[in-house]
Amino acid sequence: MASKFEELINYRREIGNFDKACTLINWDMETATPKMGTDTMVEMMGALSTKAFEMRTSEKMEQLIDAVLEPSEFEQLDQYMQKAVKEMKKNFEENKRIPVEFHTEYTMHMAKAQEVWRTAKRENNYEAFKPYLEKNISYTKQLYAYIKGEGKGNYDSMLDDYERGMDMATIDKLFDELKEELIPLVKAIVSKPQPDRSKFTRSLDVNKQKEFSRYLLEYIGFDFDRGVMAESEHPFTTNIDRNDVRLTNHYYENDFLNAAFSIIHEGGHGIYEQNVHGRFEHTPLSECSYMGLHESQSRMFENVLGRNINFWKPVMPKFYELFPEMSDVTVEELYREVNRVQNGLVRIDSDEVTYCFHIILRYELEREMFNGNVSVDDLPKHWADKMEEYLGIRPETDAEGVMQDTHWSGGMFGYFPSYLLGSIYDGMFLEKIEEELGNVDTILAEGRIKDITKWLNEKIHTYGRYREPKEVIQAVCGKELSVKPLIKYFKEKYTDIYGL
Amino acid sequence: MASKFEELINYRREIGNFDKACTLINWDMETATPKMGTDTMVEMMGALSTKAFEMRTSEKMEQLIDAVLEPSEFEQLDQYMQKAVKEMKKNFEENKRIPVEFHTEYTMHMAKAQEVWRTAKRENNYEAFKPYLEKNISYTKQLYAYIKGEGKGNYDSMLDDYERGMDMATIDKLFDELKEELIPLVKAIVSKPQPDRSKFTRSLDVNKQKEFSRYLLEYIGFDFDRGVMAESEHPFTTNIDRNDVRLTNHYYENDFLNAAFSIIHEGGHGIYEQNVHGRFEHTPLSECSYMGLHESQSRMFENVLGRNINFWKPVMPKFYELFPEMSDVTVEELYREVNRVQNGLVRIDSDEVTYCFHIILRYELEREMFNGNVSVDDLPKHWADKMEEYLGIRPETDAEGVMQDTHWSGGMFGYFPSYLLGSIYDGMFLEKIEEELGNVDTILAEGRIKDITKWLNEKIHTYGRYREPKEVIQAVCGKELSVKPLIKYFKEKYTDIYGL
Incomplete structure (x- = not known):
């Protein structure tokens, strides 16, 4: 019985x-x-x-x-x-x-x-x-x-609901600390000269881009026996269960980097889902619904690892093989391009650091919408004003402004902060990875990214949503949540790249 | 209320x-x-x-x-x-x-x-x-x-269940009449010399083939606002409802004709489903489950229309545009190739006329399996014996023998005869189309295939499964079911092509 x-x-x-x-x-x-x-x-x-x-x-x-x-x-x-x-x-x-x-x-x-x-x-x-x-x-x-x-x-x-244990008081504090440090950092960066981007807008066959996306997913440790990749307007990850994890990507002929980084991002989500412990199936523990934690995994792969020059060193042979027309692109040029910091209108096209402001803007607007201070009628104006305040630019259309993301259209209010919380967690995880596995540059350069994937599997993924986000931070890093490691990471990285 | x-x-x-x-x-x-x-x-x-x-x-x-x-x-x-x-x-x-x-x-x-x-x-x-x-x-x-x-x-x-009103007595009679006429016809054909096929095994980009498949579907009247095309091992058609009709195709680099004719076939099924009258929705009349009638529509497009030289005349510009490496292929050569009659092992690769024997073989084996005269153990042997009897060849593997089709694996016993019944109906429909719309060669050559699609929509599709197959034949053709028109069609066609 x-x-x-x-x-x-x-x-x-x-x-x-x-x-x-x-x-x-x-x-x-x-x-x-x-x-x-x-x-x-x-x-x-x-x-x-x-x-x-x-x-x-x-x-x-x-x-x-x-x-x-x-x-x-x-x-x-x-x-x-x-x-x-x-x-x-x-x-x-x-x-x-x-x-x-x-x-x-x-x-x-x-x-x-x-x-x-x-x-x-x-x-x-x-x-x-x-x-x-x-x-x-x-x-x-x-x-x-x-x-x-x-x-x-x-x-x-x-x-x-999207990140257990989070509230406005906590987020306001974290985001305000970030704003204080990042507004001057971004100002310093964008005053510097930018490299030429023309090599990266060359037309590359969309089917080759799909092949490359697939390669990247396998490279970082996504398991195609238990997952698929398809195409949609906006990339996303979903799963039927841990044995059927589904990612999408989108492709632009003249912007292969968009597809490449989108799929590394979704791959991070997918790897998390695929590696939750099997015994949690049919229980809530298998539903990884802490979205800040989820985004920390996608953004770990996309940004912390994917935008490191050493990530690309072992990938370049495949890149040149698929795209012989890119044989004149050096790994240094590619690295520079994927770390170009520029004030742009569209969240998903933005770089790692200005991205923070895209999130802070949405968070503040949501907060005010639900507190009754911003109406749907006024939303585009408030959006534009905040864009101007943080990034010095205003959208010309609502399509590249307030309508650019799918979240609000599906009723996902409260989700946006997760992205930035994810990055904050990543700052902390990165410190711990280096402590336990050694220098990340070396690991990546040696093509051993799966060592990091495995570390994440064991430290985070396997627990599903057994532990709440703050508990994960405590268990993995042994300290309280702080924006400091992320700020340190940004400062070191961009000081080097832009010669600040 | x-x-x-x-x-x-x-x-x-x-x-x-x-x-x-x-x-x-x-x-x-x-x-x-x-x-x-x-x-x-x-x-x-x-x-x-x-x-x-x-x-x-x-x-x-x-x-x-x-x-x-x-x-x-x-x-x-x-x-x-x-x-x-x-x-x-x-x-x-x-x-x-x-x-x-x-x-x-x-x-x-x-x-x-x-x-x-x-x-x-x-x-x-x-x-x-x-x-x-x-x-x-x-x-x-x-x-x-x-x-x-x-x-x-x-x-x-x-x-x-698969074709209301059909039974072994009726089918035995129809198929026996066919065998009598077609065995000597095929013998005569295969004794004649065959054209060179080398141009048609050239490697053609699979993505271009997909584009061509899509073009062909639109050309014959499939509506992509209410349908999609995807890829699967074996092409098939299914539908959520009349506004969401789904086809698949498969692709081989060195055999573009396979994909082209598969998609024209599935397109015929899809056009039927898309054109059932909207008021039948949520009733059994919208479920087009008379499979002989269904196959008559797919095979009308695939064979009667698609293997007519005049079908291809208006299509050639698009064909040359997508496949410039095929610019030396004339429409006459293409026509000859798609009507090559050859004794082969695989049903879905077979030509219009030997196809009949692939069906008769399966029908006879099913009949005997359910009558208890053929066991699953003996099936491969019986299969091989019948192949030898009808087509003079024996399969070397079960993959290209008894396991080649999906039907039995899904429990679809009694389905196979539908394909051939469909062709028999098509012989009769063709006579009627020519009577009512004029010469089919002319219609096709003038790129007016959608006139025929419209005729089929109005005479057959719109009724869904309101009328049973025999009633459809009576209502559309005004006479009883007979294999004679199909035999006449085959004889005229192959006499001309093979100079019998």
Whole structure:
């Protein structure tokens, strides 16, 4: 006979089938669904997520969880599964407060809003997107009001939802410290001369770029037996489970570096998902939903490792083989190009350091939107003003301004800070890697990047979301979260590159 | 308030969401799922199809159908919706006899068996596939025994399931007439000299081939706003609904004609699905499940139109543009090559006329397997013997013999005859097209193939599966089914090409 715990896991596994089908529908909508097929997909998503939601909030679920929470059962579990069951209880309590009809409406609205955003962005038509954005905000407020109990949902709840333990007070402090150091650093950098970029805008065959993307993923340790790579407008990572992790990339004929770094970034996410311990499957511990921690992994590969000159040294032979027309590009030139610091309008095209301001801007706007100080009507103006304040430039269109990212179109408010938190964590992880594995430059130059991947697998990935972000920092680095290592990393790197 | 009929349709629409998710999972398994992700997909498929099956065979379904079958309700419906409801009743009765657990087991087993087949074929390992094939046969027997009522399921039931109204008696007669005429015809053809094929084995860029496939699909009238094209080992067509019709193709560097004709074939299936009348949605009339009729549409485009020299005349400029290395290929040479008749081992690589024997062989083996005269152990030998009898050749491996097709691996027994029935119908449709639209050579040469597509849309596609195959023949051609037009078409065509 199955134990109470096994019964619970089996029921969660059943629910998982419906959740996974929703993930698949979402993946398909981004990578395959034809234009006219969207409405049906949205309807399917609504039906399946409703079914999953009903099961997740059912009396049966409650009974199964509570049975395992009985001390006689609970004490038989190890610390991991105890944590898993506590998480289930927390999720159950939160979900139970959301009315089924609201959940269905919310899910279908968000799927539709993303579709509208896609077209509106293409046509630079903020007016078309605005009513959806407005609704996204009110739906999100309502969602968190339900989750936290009527009246208690606010922007802090959203931050906590994407990065457990984070709130405005903590983030304000971290980001303010960063601003103080980075505003003068960026000013100093951009006053320096820039290298010529013309070699890097040469037209390179898109299919060769795909091959190169695949090569890079394998090089950093992504497992294609348990993952796939496809194409979508905006690169992203999703997963059915740890054995089916899915990445996308996008390609521009005259900007191969865009695809290369996008895929290294997504690869970091994917490697995390692929390396969560197998025994966490069908439990919340397998759902790596702490997004700052997740972004620390993608940004570790993309920036800390990928923008190091030594990353490229062992990769150049493959690069020259695929792109013989680039045989006159030296690894030094490539390194300089991928570390060009320039004030630009678009987050995903920006360099490692000005990127921080793209995030701070979004964070501050979200915070003010949910605090009622910025309206959807005024959003483009506030956006432009902040861009000017931090980077000295203003967007000419909403497509390259307020509509550039997918997040708000899907109701992901509170996600943006994760990117920068990820970099802050990376500063700390980098120190620890050097302490434990030795000089990163040497490891990379010797083509041993997978040693670092393995270290990350063992120190971070395998735990899934067993540990909360602050616990991870403490466990891995043995100290409190601080922006100092990141600032040190930036200063050393750019002082060298730009001769400050 | 919704009418009884609307209530029924709404419920069917709900079920449809789960069915469509299964279609999507299946599509994904063929086009995207990584190797290690298969088991999870199979499990998802099991859960979702069980849910759909439970709804389809529920008391609620029965009550909804019966309520609409009440004369006071039924008489308010037009002939189409009356037929739709009668089909629902038939399907309900049949499904109700299948135990839910059997249905789940069956579905999951077949998904797994297809996966096993894929590997077994690649590794030419019939031993690995055999136990699955054996189980496929016994599961299929059991399935039809349930559907038709215990003890009544047999090979005739399967034939009827794939092509309503067909049985062994009818097919034996049609196929025997064909054999009588075609065995001497093929003998005469293959005794003649063959043209040189070397120009057609040149290496052509696979990405250009994809572009050409896309061009051909648009040329014949496939609508990419309501459809997509992807890649899979074996080309196929599926659809979420009429607004989301999905085709795949496969590509070989040294055999561009394979991809070109595969996609024209799948395009014919896809055009049928895209042009079923919109008001049939959520009813059985939108499910074009008469496979002979379906194959008549794919084979009309692939063979009757696609292997006509005049099809290619307006296409050649695009062909030369995409493949400048083929500029020395004349349209006459291309025409000759795509009508090369040769005794080959592989069905999907075979020409229009020897193809008939590939089908007759499979039909006869299926018939004897289900009649208990051929065992799975002996199958390869019987296969080889029949190949020798009809085409004078024997396969050297099971991969190019009994394991070459996907059908049996997925439990599709009774499907194969559909291909040849489709060609027989096409002989009759061709006569009628010429009567109503004029000379097909002229229409094609003038680049007006879409006139024929439109004729097929109006005469056949729009009706979905409202009319049964024999009714379609009667309604469109005004006469009984006969192999004579097909034989006449073959004789004229090959007499001309091979100078018989």
